[in-house]
Amino acid sequence: MLWGASLGALEIRQEGGATRLSARFPYGAATELAPGRHEIIAPRAFANRIEQRGEIHLLAQHDYARPLASTAAGTLSLRSTDLAVEIEATVDGGTSWARDFLAAHAAGLIRGLSPGFRVAAGGERIEQRGGGLLRTITRADLFEVSAVTVPAYPQAQIEARSWEMHQDRQPFRGAVHHLNRWRL
Numbered sequence: 001m002l003w004g005a006s007l008g009a010l011e012i013r014q015e016g017g018a019t020r021l022s023a024r025f026p027y028g029a030a031t032e033l034a035p036g037r038h039e040i041i042a043p044r045a046f047a048n049r050i051e052q053r054g055e056i057h058l059l060a061q062h063d064y065a066r067p068l069a070s071t072a073a074g075t076l077s078l079r080s081t082d083l084a085v086e087i088e089a090t091v092d093g094g095t096s097w098a099r100d101f102l103a104a105h106a107a108g109l110i111r112g113l114s115p116g117f118r119v120a121a122g123g124e125r126i127e128q129r130g131g132g133l134l135r136t137i138t139r140a141d142l143f144e145v146s147a148v149t150v151p152a153y154p155q156a157q158i159e160a161r162s163w164e165m166h167q168d169r170q171p172f173r174g175a176v177h178h179l180n181r182w183r184l
Helices: 047-051 096-106
Strands: 010-015 018-026 030-034 037-041 057-060 063-070 076-080 084-091 112-119 124-129 132-137 140-148
Touching (some): 063 084, 084 096, 084 140
Parallel strands (some): 057 140
Antiparallel strands (some): 010 018
């Protein structure tokens, strides 16, 4: 699985008894996911699913068993601009994982934001750059955003990702496991 995020992207404030979360995931920021393996998410790459108002979740640590908010519940709103995905959420502390998340954030332990997505057909470009590869994601279906401890953007973090090159210069995706369906 892969995640992308930006450190310091989460802001939480209390408003009349509700806990509001504001976050931004910047487009166009490059990161090195592994030595010689760079990635950029192009401006408005996530816009299609956001503008179609598909169901998107805010999760704790990419765990669907720990939802914090969702568009279907009316507690999450997202907006895609040329610069970033802007996120506003109301987090209800009525569940143990939401209280744990709020306490961890207050302690400075969770500050990153990370999108969970599937790259759409034809939605990426792979280029050789120097001795490495640059993957630019131009179109992807966003399914969730997560508050995370260690985000991949701007520092590298990888799980279950293969970047082997074939003769046609496309990355080898390896065996596809059903749990990796949101991230390629």
